[in-house]
Amino acid sequence: MAEIYDLIVIGTGSFGSSTGYYAAKRGISVLEIDSATPPHTNGSHHGETRMIRHAYGEGSSYVPLVLRAQELWNELKRDTQVDIFHQTGVLNIAPKQSSFLNNIITSAEKYELPIEVYDASEARKKWPQFTMPDQFRAVLEKNSGYLKSELAIDTYVKEAKRLGAHEQFNTQVISVDNGFVHVTTNAGTFIGKSAVITVGNLDHGVACSYDLSPDEHVIIDDLPGKKNIQFVSGLSGHGFKFASVLGETLVAKALNETLDFDLSPFLLSRFNS
Ligand SMILES: Cc1cc2nc3c(=O)[nH]c(=O)nc-3n(C[C@H](O)[C@H](O)[C@H](O)COP(=O)(O)OP(=O)(O)OC[C@H]3O[C@@H](n4cnc5c(N)ncnc54)[C@H](O)[C@@H]3O)c2cc1C
Incomplete structure (x- = not known):
């Protein structure tokens, strides 16, 4: 059988x-x-x-x-010793009113996740390689990666x-x-x-x-x-x-x-x- x-x-x-x-x-x-x-x-x-990404732009239910x-x-x-995850941090840049960015901030508050929020002028100083209009802001999640x-x-x-x-x-x-x-x-x-x-x-x-x-x-x-x-x-x-x-x-x-x-x-x- x-x-x-x-x-x-x-x-x-x-x-x-x-x-x-x-x-x-x-x-x-x-x-x-x-x-x-x-x-x-x-x-x-x-x-x-x-x-x-941890503080989730698609919604905090994730x-x-x-x-x-x-x-x-x-x-x-850890168990396999295969280098699967790399903690590089993830930088999100979007207009201030972006629902994706707002969801990240809400998710981080709700689940006490560490994020750093920068307005456009601070972000331009920190990451001069990125051009960013004034109405944008940046959110860095250091614990995330690829x-x-x-x-x-x-x-x-x-x-x-x-x-x-x-x-x-x-x-x-x-x-x-x-x-x-x-x-x-x-x-x-x-x-x-x-x-x-x-x-x-x-x-x-x-x-x-x-x-x-x-x-x-x-x-x-x-x-x-x-x-x-x-x-x-x-x-x-x-x-x-x-x-x-x-x-x-x-x-x-x-x-x-x-x-x-x-x-x-x-x-x-x-x-x-
Ligand atoms: C360009 C790109 C970028 C992405 N970026 C991200 C990202 O940054 N972060 C993130 O989390 N996700 C990302 N995703 C999404 C993520 O890759 C997918 O959600 C995920 O891989 C889907 O997995 P799956 O198991 O559904 O499909 P798959 O990994 O495709 O597995 C399905 C399997 O089913 C098999 N199969 C299909 N039909 C049959 C059949 N009839 N009989 C037998 N076998 C069959 C296929 O051969 C395949 O191996 C990205 C996707 C793409 C395309």
């Missing part, structure tokens, strides 16, 4: 590779499927680096997630394999059925008790593009009516930094554990109205 995996990861890119890693680390049987061999040049993860994400990136770097994105995925994939994850790469998933989850691919059908769909942008002709939800915020939910199939989508150009925490969270969710985060702002049902 075919092996029944505890979890099948469909799409082993940014979120899938971390999910595979955290599943293997938790000791559950996991199969990672991908249509290519990750990391690769057609994924949203393609390229060397992705920024990680801050608890990003702070846990940072802890997990640090942990991965992640080595392809290196991170490569590390997750290798570590997951070392911890016992099964791989089925260069395999295209064609359909997913419920019950025990039947994942049909061009290399046969695989069966799992649960599945996570993290296939990212489906426009595979376009290298290094990303998926966009209608409100440009992430969707983390079960497939409608299918409690054992979760999916993540719509990270809309700012999602890589969350890969670590989403991997950990998707595995906890697959195991029906109580979550440390309120994921209600990210449910699909927000589009119902």
Whole structure:
């Protein structure tokens, strides 16, 4: 009889590779499927680096997630000795009334994150390489920086394999059925008790593009009516930094554990109205 995996990861890119890693680390049987061999040049993860910002311009509801994400990136770097995170600081420059800048300041106040705010004349003195009109201001987040994105995925994939994850790469998933989850691919059908769909942008002709939800915020939910199939989508150009925490969270969710985060702002049902 075919092996029944505890979890099948469909799409082993940014979120899938971390999910595979955290599943293997938790000791559950996991199969990672991908249509290519990750990391690769057609994924949203393609390229060397992705920024990680803490005081979040897209809204303060992301801050608890990003702070846990940072802890997990640090942990991965410490455990593997692979230089995944570089704390360079991140400088945000925008018009004073920019909602992105205002969200950064609100997020920092709410979660007591260290930031430095400069008006245009102070910022021009500090960073003479930047030309900045008077109605602009600058916000520096010293604790933020960048992640080595392809290196991170490569590390997750290798570590997951070392911890016992099964791989089925260069395999295209064609359909997913419920019950025990039947994942049909061009290399046969695989069966799992649960599945996570993290296939990212489906426009595979376009290298290094990303998926966009209608409100440009992430969707983390079960497939409608299918409690054992979760999916993540719509990270809309700012999602890589969350890969670590989403991997950990998707595995906890697959195991029906109580979550440390309120994921209600990210449910699909927000589009119902
Ligand atoms: C240019 C650019 C800059 C960005 N900058 C930042 C940044 O600074 N900071 C930040 O946090 N985020 C940034 N992002 C966003 C971030 O890179 C994405 O949100 C993230 O990589 C999405 O991850 P994913 O797992 O959804 O997709 P991917 O990493 O693309 O993974 C999806 C995987 O699914 C596989 N797959 C697809 N279909 C199938 C199928 N049918 N069967 C099997 N496998 C399949 C693919 O091969 C792929 O490996 C940026 C994105 C881009 C494009």
